[in-house]
Amino acid sequence: MLMIRRFDERAATLVDEGEVTGEVHQYIGQEAVAVGISSVIRKDDAITSNHRGHGHVLAKGGDVNLMMAELGGRTTGYCKGKGGSMHITSLDLGIYGTNGMVGQGVPIALGAAFANNFKGNDNVTITYFGEGASNEGAVHESMNMAAIWKLPLIFVCENNQYAVSFNAKDSTSVENIAERGKGYGIPSIVVDGMDVFAVREAAKEAVQRARNGEGPTLIECKTYRYFGHFAGEPHVLKKPYRTDEEIESHRQNDPIERLKRHLVEEGVDEVEFAEMEAKVHEIIEDGVVFMKESPRPTLEAALEDAYAVEHKTMPVKGWA
Ligand SMILES: Cc1ncc(C[n+]2csc(CCOP(=O)(O)OP(=O)(O)O)c2C)c(N)n1
Structure with a gap:
């Protein structure tokens, strides 16, 4: 959680410095969601993410150097510097993309869940999306199909x-996005997304259900983003849409502070926290150096990787 927070703080300063171009959407405030979910899944499970995806990628095992390089548009990045913050992908880690198109990671996850079901393994797929995305048609179509086919897919709505x-x-007809899952016959729950243990417990149950072939679950995590929609927002928005008091009230419920209080009760002392901070700082600053020392793609590389060179047809036998 600390790594996610410090990574996104640093990403914002890199935007200010002009080292990272394109939009960076900070995950700060929401760390308990990605970490709680990731704490109960395996490396061979898959995720799809959205535009606010650094936390999801780090929690799934993303490498800070390769992420920083991707943000900075360098050839050493996850997508050779051509994807940037919103398109980090690693098939090796089961990360089928962060995604700039709102709601559109969800049908990709549906496809991954379908494939796992078809292959007969017990892998699960997690799809992260926001409450805004829950208004997109593709999200609803995916819920319907996942429910009908009992696919091993977990919808994680970060509200x-x-x-x-x-x-x-002002945009959503229901109090809780979880109501929407219930409308498709999907077991759906609301959890405190600022509490890593609450998220973990909900995820554990959902993952078990999916691995047992009992189908999808929707977990709505009530959370809050501390900063603007994207790094730099305060400079472009003329009118604030929320008050400082509102933001402060959520900061009082900070997921890292809450976890820290728990760890103190468990006997972790200030020295250990300081060591964690120092380690995280070192890894991130090494990542920045790695990024700055890496080359940018050449103009010729623009069309490379745009088309698949190999096309595999999926067998239809065995699927009723
Ligand atoms: C299909 C589509 N519509 C609109 C946008 C512009 N847009 C980018 S992020 C965003 C808001 C998404 O809100 P939410 O899903 O709640 O995620 P959050 O930003 O709160 O994490 C919008 C409207 C987009 N990128 N893609």
Whole structure:
């Protein structure tokens, strides 16, 4: 959780410095969700993510150097510097893309879950999306298909209350996004997304159900993003859409501070916290150096990797 927070703080300063171009959407405030979920899945399980995806990638085992290089548009990055913050992908880690198109990681996850079901393994797929994305048609179509086919797919809605500057109350007909899952016959629950243990417990149950062939679950995590929709937002928005008091009230419920209080009760002392901070700082700064020392792609590379060179047809036998 600390790594995610410090990574996204540093990513924002790199935007200010002009080292990272394109938009960076910070995950700060939401760390308990990605970590709680990832704590109960395996390396061979898959995730799809959205535009606010650094936390999801780090929690799934993403390498800081390769992520920093991708943000900085360097050839050493996860997508050879051609994807940037919103398109980090690693097939080796089961990360089928962070995704700039709102809601569109969800049908990709549906495909991954379908493939695993078809192959007969017990892998699960997690799809992370926001409450804003839950208004997209593709999300609803995916819920319907996942429910009908009992696919091993876990819908994780991170309800941070805003889609850009739009409050969920003004865009969504239901109090809880979990209601939408129930409409498709999917077991759906609301959890405190600022509590890593609550998220973990919900995820454990959902993963078990999916591995047992009992189908999808929707977990709505109530959370909050501390900063603007994207790094730099304060400079471009003329009118704030939420008050400082509102932001502060959520900061009082900070997921890292809550975890820290728990760890103190378990006997972790300040020295250990300081060591964690120092280690995280070192890894991130090494990542920045790695990024800055890496080359940018050449113009010729623009068309490389745009088309698949190998096409595999999926067998239809065995699927009823
Ligand atoms: C299909 C599509 N529509 C609109 C946008 C512009 N857009 C980018 S992020 C965003 C808000 C998404 O809100 P939410 O899904 O709640 O995620 P959050 O940003 O709160 O994490 C919008 C409207 C987009 N990128 N793609």
